[in-house]
Amino acid sequence: MLETAVFVIRRDLLLAMRRRSDVLTVLLFFVIVVSLFPLGVGPEPALLRTIAPGVIWVAALLASMLALSRVFAQDYADGTLEQMLLSASPLSVIVAGKVLAHWLMTGLPLVLLAPVLALQFDVPQNFLGELMLSLLLGTPALSLIGTIGAALTLGLRGGGALVALLVLPLYIPVLIIGAGALDAAAAGLGAGAHLLLLGAFLVMAAAFAPWVAAVALRIALE
Amino acid sequence: MLEAIDLQCTRGERTLFSGLDFRLRGGELLRIAGANGSGKTSLLRLLCGLLAPAGGSVRWHGEDIRRLREEYWGRLVYIGHANAIKDDLTAAENLAIACALGGHRVAAGALRSALDQLGIGGSEHRPARVLSQGQRRRVALARLALSEHSPLWILDEPFTALDARAVDIVQEMIASHVARGAAVVYTTHVELEIAVAVALRIDLGAAAV
Numbered sequence: 001m002l003e004t005a006v007f008v009i010r011r012d013l014l015l016a017m018r019r020r021s022d023v024l025t026v027l028l029f030f031v032i033v034v035s036l037f038p039l040g041v042g043p044e045p046a047l048l049r050t051i052a053p054g055v056i057w058v059a060a061l062l063a064s065m066l067a068l069s070r071v072f073a074q075d076y077a078d079g080t081l082e083q084m085l086l087s088a089s090p091l092s093v094i095v096a097g098k099v100l101a102h103w104l105m106t107g108l109p110l111v112l113l114a115p116v117l118a119l120q121f122d123v124p125q126n127f128l129g130e131l132m133l134s135l136l137l138g139t140p141a142l143s144l145i146g147t148i149g150a151a152l153t154l155g156l157r158g159g160g161a162l163v164a165l166l167v168l169p170l171y172i173p174v175l176i177i178g179a180g181a182l183d184a185a186a187a188g189l190g191a192g193a194h195l196l197l198l199g200a201f202l203v204m205a206a207a208f209a210p211w212v213a214a215v216a217l218r219i220a221l222e
Numbered sequence: 223m224l225e226a227i228d229l230q231c232t233r234g235e236r237t238l239f240s241g242l243d244f245r246l247r248g249g250e251l252l253r254i255a256g257a258n259g260s261g262k263t264s265l266l267r268l269l270c271g272l273l274a275p276a277g278g279s280v281r282w283h284g285e286d287i288r289r290l291r292e293e294y295w296g297r298l299v300y301i302g303h304a305n306a307i308k309d310d311l312t313a314a315e316n317l318a319i320a321c322a323l324g325g326h327r328v329a330a331g332a333l334r335s336a337l338d339q340l341g342i343g344g345s346e347h348r349p350a351r352v353l354s355q356g357q358r359r360r361v362a363l364a365r366l367a368l369s370e371h372s373p374l375w376i377l378d379e380p381f382t383a384l385d386a387r388a389v390d391i392v393q394e395m396i397a398s399h400v401a402r403g404a405a406v407v408y409t410t411h412v413e414l415e416i417a418v419a420v421a422l423r424i425d426l427g428a429a430a431v
Contacts, residue, residue, distance in 0.1 A: 014311070079302050082306065084323055088324065
C-alpha cells in the first residue's frame with residue numbers, strides 16, 4: 001500500500017522534473033507578488049516590518065493555489081486517474097502521495113525562498129526561523145485543503161475560478177494562525193502557541209483531506 | 223465469477239439499458255456490441271466499479287463489487303478508452319507506472335519483453351509524446367502481457383488505432399488469457415473471430431434516445 005504511494009510521489013516528482021516550467025511558474029509568482037509590496041508601499045522600514053507576515057503568507061497561499069488545478073487535471077485528461085481509482089491500494093493513500101509530491105514541488109521551495117524574500121521587508125534575523133517554521137507547518141496544510149477543492153471541481157467548466165472560491169475561505173484559519181505566529185514572534189511574545197496550533201491543523205488536515213478528496217474524485221469520475 | 227444482476231444504467235435523463243443479466247465464468251470471453259451511444263463504455267465502467275448502477279448490482283464471486291472495492295480491483299485489469307500515457311515519460315516508464323498502480327512492481331527486463339511482445343521494443347526509452355496513436359495504444363496494451371495472473375480483463379475498444387499486425391497480437395493475447403482460465407470482457411466495432419472455447423456476446427442495440 002505505502003509502496004504505491006511512494007511510487008506515485010516518485011512519478012509526480014519525475015514528471016515535475018520533465019516539466020520544470022510548471023514548478024518555476026509558481027516560484028516566480030511567489031517572488032513577484034512578495035516583491036511588489038515594498039515597491040508599492042514605499043521604503044518605510046517600520047511599515048514593511050508590520051506588513052511582512054501578512055504579505056508573505058498571502059503570497060504563499062496564492063502561489064500554493066496556483067498549482068492546485070494541476071494536481072488531478074492531467075491525470076484526469078489522460079486516463080491515469082481512472083487507473084488510480086481502480087488501484088489495489090486505497091485511493092486515499094494515492095491522494096496522500098500526490099499531495100506530498102505537490103507540496104515538495106510547490107510548498108517546500110516557498111519555505112526555502114521565504115527568508116530571502118523577507119529581507120526586502122527589513123525583518124529581524126530571529127524572525128526568519130519562525131517564518132520558515134510556520135510555512136513548513138502551514139504550506140502542507142494548504143496543499144491538503146486545496147486538494148479537496150481540486151478534486152471537487154475536477155472536470156467542471158471554469159474549475160480554476162471555482163477552486164479559488166471553494167478553497168480560499170478554508171485557507172483563512174491557516175492564514176490567521178500562520179501570520180499570527182510571525183506577529184507574535186516580532187512582538188517578542190514567542191510563536192510557540194501559534195506553531196502548535198498550525199501543527200494541530202496540519203495533523204487534522206492530513207488525517208481527513210486525502211480521504212475526503214478520494215471520495216470527491218470517485219464522484220467526479222462517475 | 224462475474225455477474226450482472228438486473229443492471230440498469232442511466233446517464234442524465236437517458237436510460238442506456240436496464241434489466242441486464244449475465245454471468246461470465248473463467249475461460250469465457252464476452253464481447254459487448256452496440257451502436258455509438260448505446261452504453262458499451264458505461265457498461266464496462268459499471269463492471270469495473272467506476273460507475274454506480276442506477277439499479278441492480280455487479281458481483282464478483284457472489285459479492286457486490288462496490289463492497290469488495292480494492293479486493294476486486296486488485297484482480298482486475300482495465301484498459302479504458304484513454305491510454306493513461308504521459309507524454310513526458312518514456313514507454314517503459316509509462317508501463318511501469320500502470321503496473322505499479324495495478325499493485326505489482328515489474329523488473330526492467332519484463333517491461334522490455336512486454337513492449338517487445340507488442341512490437342515496440344525499440345521505443346522503450348522514447349518519450350510517449352513522439353509515439354504515434356497506434357504506438358501509444360500498444361504501450362497501454364503491453365500491460366496485458368504483464369497481467370497473466372489477473373483473472374479478469376476489461377478492455378474498452380482495445381483494437382482502436384492498431385494496425386493489422388498489432389490486432390493479431392492482441393487477439394492472440396486475449397485468446398491465450400481465456401485459455402488460461404481467465405475471463406475477458408471487451409468492446410469493439412471491428413468484427414473479429416477470437417479463437418476461444420466459449421465466446422459470449424451482448425448487443426446493446428441502437429443508441430438510447
